Amino acid sequence: MNFFYFKIIFMKLKKVFRFFLHVIFWCVVATIAGVAALFLIYGGNLPDYRKLATYAPPVATRLYAADGSLLIEYAEERRVFIDFEDMPTQLVNAFVAAEDQNFWTHPGIDVQGILRASINNLMHSMGFNTTFTGASTITQQVAKNFFLSSDRTISRKIKEAILALRLERAFSKKHIMTLYLNQIFLGARAYGVGSAALMYFNKPVSELNLSECAFLASLPKAPNDRARAEERRNYVLRRMVEEKYITREQADAAAAEPLNINSGFTAQMEDDFQYFAEDVRRQLLDKLGRETLYNQGLYIKTTIIPEYQRAASAALNKALDTYNEGRPEKLQGAIIVMNPHTGRILAMAGGRSFAQSSFNRATQAMRQIGSTIKPFVYLAALERDFSPEGLISDTPIVGWRENNMQWKPENYDKKFLGDVPLRLALETSRNVPSVRMVDKIGVENAIEVAQRFGVYPKNMDNLNLSMALGSGETTLEKLVLGYSAFVNGGHKIQPHMVDYIEDRYGNVIGGNKNEIIEWADGMEPDTMAPDSEPLSDPQSLYQLVSILQGAVERGTGRQAGVAGHTIAGKTGTTNDVKDVWFVGFTKNLIAGVYLGYDTPKPLGKGAGSHMAARAFADFMQVVLANEKNQPFAVPDGLNFVRVNRSNGVAAAQDPSGMIITEAFKPGQGPNPVKANNPEQSDAVVGGIF
Numbered sequence: 001m002n003f004f005y006f007k008i009i010f011m012k013l014k015k016v017f018r019f020f021l022h023v024i025f026w027c028v029v030a031t032i033a034g035v036a037a038l039f040l041i042y043g044g045n046l047p048d049y050r051k052l053a054t055y056a057p058p059v060a061t062r063l064y065a066a067d068g069s070l071l072i073e074y075a076e077e078r079r080v081f082i083d084f085e086d087m088p089t090q091l092v093n094a095f096v097a098a099e100d101q102n103f104w105t106h107p108g109i110d111v112q113g114i115l116r117a118s119i120n121n122l123m124h125s126m127g128f129n130t131t132f133t134g135a136s137t138i139t140q141q142v143a144k145n146f147f148l149s150s151d152r153t154i155s156r157k158i159k160e161a162i163l164a165l166r167l168e169r170a171f172s173k174k175h176i177m178t179l180y181l182n183q184i185f186l187g188a189r190a191y192g193v194g195s196a197a198l199m200y201f202n203k204p205v206s207e208l209n210l211s212e213c214a215f216l217a218s219l220p221k222a223p224n225d226r227a228r229a230e231e232r233r234n235y236v237l238r239r240m241v242e243e244k245y246i247t248r249e250q251a252d253a254a255a256a257e258p259l260n261i262n263s264g265f266t267a268q269m270e271d272d273f274q275y276f277a278e279d280v281r282r283q284l285l286d287k288l289g290r291e292t293l294y295n296q297g298l299y300i301k302t303t304i305i306p307e308y309q310r311a312a313s314a315a316l317n318k319a320l321d322t323y324n325e326g327r328p329e330k331l332q333g334a335i336i337v338m339n340p341h342t343g344r345i346l347a348m349a350g351g352r353s354f355a356q357s358s359f360n361r362a363t364q365a366m367r368q369i370g371s372t373i374k375p376f377v378y379l380a381a382l383e384r385d386f387s388p389e390g391l392i393s394d395t396p397i398v399g400w401r402e403n404n405m406q407w408k409p410e411n412y413d414k415k416f417l418g419d420v421p422l423r424l425a426l427e428t429s430r431n432v433p434s435v436r437m438v439d440k441i442g443v444e445n446a447i448e449v450a451q452r453f454g455v456y457p458k459n460m461d462n463l464n465l466s467m468a469l470g471s472g473e474t475t476l477e478k479l480v481l482g483y484s485a486f487v488n489g490g491h492k493i494q495p496h497m498v499d500y501i502e503d504r505y506g507n508v509i510g511g512n513k514n515e516i517i518e519w520a521d522g523m524e525p526d527t528m529a530p531d532s533e534p535l536s537d538p539q540s541l542y543q544l545v546s547i548l549q550g551a552v553e554r555g556t557g558r559q560a561g562v563a564g565h566t567i568a569g570k571t572g573t574t575n576d577v578k579d580v581w582f583v584g585f586t587k588n589l590i591a592g593v594y595l596g597y598d599t600p601k602p603l604g605k606g607a608g609s610h611m612a613a614r615a616f617a618d619f620m621q622v623v624l625a626n627e628k629n630q631p632f633a634v635p636d637g638l639n640f641v642r643v644n645r646s647n648g649v650a651a652a653q654d655p656s657g658m659i660i661t662e663a664f665k666p667g668q669g670p671n672p673v674k675a676n677n678p679e680q681s682d683a684v685v686g687g688i689f
Contacts, residue, residue, distance in 0.1 A: 050170060052146065055179055057081060059297025059504055060195070063277055065304050066346075066499070072277050076294050080194030081504070082205055084178040090210050090245070091193060092177060094217035097239040100138040104173055108139045108164035139164040141220075142179050186216060187223030200261050210237075210246065211254040215261075229259055272313035274354030276304050276345070279363060280497050297504035303344040303497050308623055312337055312347035312591070315618035319595060319611055320352050323603075331603070333595040334361035334476050335615065340484035340590040343493035347591075359598070363477045367596060369455075370470040371429045371556075371609075372479060372572030372581045375486070375544055376450040377468055378426050378434075380441050382540040383449075387668045388547060389648025391419040392433035400435075407465075409435045412573075421648040421671075423547045423662070427555030429571060431469070438468045447472075452535055453482035454492060470574065476581075480592040483583045486545050487568075487590070487632065490534030538635035539665050545632050546663050552584065554645075554658070559613035560584050562620045566631045569616070571609035576602040582612035587630040589623070591616055638663045643670045 060075030084092075096103050102110050136144070143163035148156055167176060186196040196216050197205045208216070211233065218232035225232075237251040246254075280302060284293050292298070316335045324330045330352065337347035350360030359365070382388070394417045400407045411430050425433035438446045446468040450456040455474050460467070477495060484493055501509040548568035551557040556571045560582055569584025579596035580603065593612040596603070642651035645658040650670035662670070 052142075052167070052171065052175075052179060055182075056504070057182055057192070058295035061293055061296065061298040061300065063280060063300045063302060065273075065302060065306050065309075067306060069306060071273055071302070071304070074281060074294050077191045078189050078195040078199065079182070079191040080198065081182050081192070081297070082178075082194040084174045086206065087178075087181060087193070088205060088208055088213060091205060091208060091213040091216065092181070093243070093245040094213045094236055094240060095138070095177075095181065097243045097245060098217040098236045099141070099220060101239075101243055103138050103177075106137060106139075108137065108166075108168035109161050110137050136160070137164060138180050139167055139176055142176055142183070143167060145183050146179070184220055185223055186219040202262055209254070209257070210250060211257040211259065214240065214254060215259055226261070229261065230255075233259065270310075271354055272309050272349065273304065273306075274358075275350035275360050275362065276302070276309065276348040276497065278354070278358060279348065279350075279360060283497070284501075298509070299502040299504075299506075301499045301501070303346060303499055304348075305346045308337055308347040308619075309349075311619050311622035313349045315615045315622075316349050316593065317352060318618060319593075319615040323595070323607070323611065329597065331595060332357070332361055332598055333593065333612075333615075334365065335591065335593050335619065336362040336476055336480055337589065337591040337619070338480055338484060338495065339588065340585055341488045341493070341588065343481070343484070343495045344499070345495055345497045346589075348497075361476070361594060361598075363475055365594070365598075366473040366475060367579050367594065367600070368471055368473055368574045369479055369581060370572035370574040370579065371431075372570050372583055373450060373455070373468070373470040373472070374426060374429065374434055375548060375570050376453060376455060376482065377438055377446045378422065378547070379536060379540060379544050380446050380449045381422065381437055382543050383536060384441060385665065385667070386422060387648075387664065388423045388543050388662055389421045389643060389664075389671055391648065391671065392422055392425050393436055394418060394420045394425065394430055394433045397432060397435060409469075419647075421645070423550060423648075424645060426547050426570075427551045429551070429556045434469060435465065438465060443468050449536075450482070453485055455479055455482040470572065476592050476594045479581070480583055480590055483570075483585060483592070484590050485535050486541055486548070487585050487587065489538065490536045490541050492535055539638055539663075542632070542635050542638065543663050543665070549632070550660065556609065557582065557584065557613050559610045560616045560620075562617055562624055565620070565624050565627075565629050567620065568632070569613070571613055573609045574600075577604075577607050578602055580607065580609045580612045582609055582616045584613075584616050584620075586620075586624070587632055589620075591619055634663075637666060639666070639669075640664075641670055647671060649673055 057079055058075070058077050059079050059081050060073040060077075062073045063071040065071055100106075100110065102112065140160045140163075143160050144156075147163060148160055171179075182192040182194070184193075185191055186193070186199075188196075188199050190196040190199040193205055193216055196219065197203055197208055197212070200215070201208065201212055214236040215229060215233040217236045218229075222228070222232070234255045237246070237255055240246045241248055241251045280300070281293075284300070288298075312335045316333055320331055320333055332351050334351065335347070335349050336345065338345050348360075348362050350362045350364070351357050381390075394411070396416060397407075397409055400409075409431050411432055416432065417430070420430065420433055422433075422437070424430075425437075443463055443465055447456060447460070447463050450468075450472070451458050451460070455478055456467075456472050460472070481493060481495060485491060503509055545568050548557075548570055549566065551571070552560050552567050552569050557569045560569050561567060565586060567584055567586055569582060572581030572583075573579070578600040579594065581592070581594050583592040584590070593615045595612050595615075640661050640663055642659055643649060643662045644651060644654045644656065645660045647654065648662070648671040651659045653670075653673050664670075
């Protein structure tokens with residue numbers, strides 16, 4: 001009886017079991033069919049994931065100074081690419097513990113995680129004290145971040161899962177983790193852990209400690225929530241303990257550390273460097289395009305020398321601050337420093353503060369250049385074999401007309417000295433002798449030299465006497481480039497601010513950096529391959545340089561002198577002292593200073609070119625402090641004779657007054673003893689004009 005009863009029960013259970021097997025079977029079949037259907041519906045038109053095999057994310061371009069220090073970065077997204085081998089183990093473990101504990105074992109989707117999240121979310125919807133959670137694996141996040149939107153839709157989740165499965169079949173776990181850690185957004189415009197480490201802690205990932213690794217791993221859930229930073233970091237530390245990546249003691253020690261988070265590291269450079277960097281950015285944007293400059297991770301090695309830049313900015317600001325004290329309208333200015341042999345711009349400041357005004361007065365401001373044009377005018381005379389001691393009449397000019405207007409040029413001291421040597425006229429920047437000289441050699445010839453040296457454009461209209469005396473406009477940069485040819489052997493050079501550019505793979509763009517010649521002390525101008533024929537003959541150039549050296553030692557440029565160093569240069573002042581200039585140079589360094597209002601107006605009583613010369617000296621005193629003196633190179637064929645500065649007579653014949661050494665070309669020589677007698681003027685070597 002009992003046996004029969006149990007047999008009936010067994011038969012019924014067997015039928016129930018068979019029924020459930022059928023149900024399970026058909027459920028499995030339905031699931032497989034459903035999955036297959038989903039693959040057919042959503043998997044046929046998905047993005048090509050295979051391109052991630054050669055992942056090249058947008059990476060910030062970085063601008064470096066000549067000494068290798070970082071100036072600034074250009075990027076639409078701040079990103080630093082890091083290979084998996086360079087990722088700290090604890091950083092990887094922190095992200096796995098926080099985001100995807102089964103990452104190393106699941107096939108792309110985590111079934112356990114899906115079930116756990118489903119139960120948790122069901123309880124949350126029923127009012128239990130649980131948090132709504134997702135079930136996306138790291139692989140799914142990679143699929144979403146690279147190919148899909150962030151829309152919370154079923155179709156997007158299905159596509160995400162399909163792509164994740166495909167990614168797992170195509171790539172190794174390390175490659176997927178590399179993609180993830182370099183692509184994920186971590187707040188403050190930082191994409192990837194490399195950029196985030198710099199942004200939050202101002203250090204590379206290799207230097208992150210456990211506490212910092214845990215903090216970065218906490219960011220994907222709420223990248224911009226700084227208020228709960230320590231709480232979220234400590235949660236990650238607890239998860240790392242649960243996954244046995246660290247011990248409880250390690251977690252407690254890390255949790256006790258304060259999070260010294262930056263307000264946001266942005267490679268902020270000093271204000272001193274902003275004008276230079278902005279000029280570089282504008283040039284490269286025009287040359288390379290926005291996409292390449294901002295997203296291709298370029299390494300840009302510039303010519304700027306930080307020590308020079310700080311000294312240049314300090315010298316300019318000192319001059320401006322001294323003048324501006326107590327004045328409502330502020331004077332502006334600029335300074336630019338170059339190597340006269342290579343054109344490398346070593347320092348540049350285009351104003352008092354880039355933050356206040358980004359207008360670069362070194363490269364963008366067109367201004368009248370006043371007496372700084374005179375060296376080019378006098379060079380025109382020297383090229384025509386006028387002697388440096390040839391006499392020029394410094395007597396009143398009357399009856400001259402300029403543009404149908406009566407013109408009576410005057411000297412700055414309102415005095416007339418009679419016949420003066422060419423050298424003395426230029427050293428002391430006398431206007432009347434300069435006017436007579438321009439009239440003698442011709443306005444076109446005088447202006448042609450300034451055009452030849454690149455100071456004035458070649459297609460100028462309305463050539464007139466005043467333009468040959470500095471009423472024409474140019475930029476400080478062009479003026480300094482023109483002066484560079486005086487000392488570099490007469491070669492016209494092009495300015496440049498970038499030595500070379502490397503792409504993200506270390507390839508040099510536009511040349512080979514191994515072929516770049518870095519200028520060094522002791523190199524002579526003729527050791528460099530010139531780009532063109534010399535602009536003038538070496539003997540005339542040396543005579544001019546010697547005169548400009550005299551202008552610094554005993555003329556209008558005395559404020560520019562630096563004890564123990566050979567310096568040449570020229571001051572410049574425009575009408576009514578609206579703009580003041582100084583351009584000066586040593587054998588291997590040239591600098592120009594400009595001061596003036598953005599809307600030109602007189603600077604007032606006591607102002608003058610000595611202000612610009614003083615700023616030049618303040619700069620040079622810093623950069624030449626530990627340098628040995630280097631006299632200017634002397635070309636062959638010149639004859640040096642001691643002469644009286646006031647009249648050009650040989651010192652042996654007239655030892656009175658100041659005696660200097662003059663450089664004469666073959667056929668030239670000191671003036672006769674009576675050369676300063678107007679009755680004998682036509683007999684003077686070099687002539688009176």
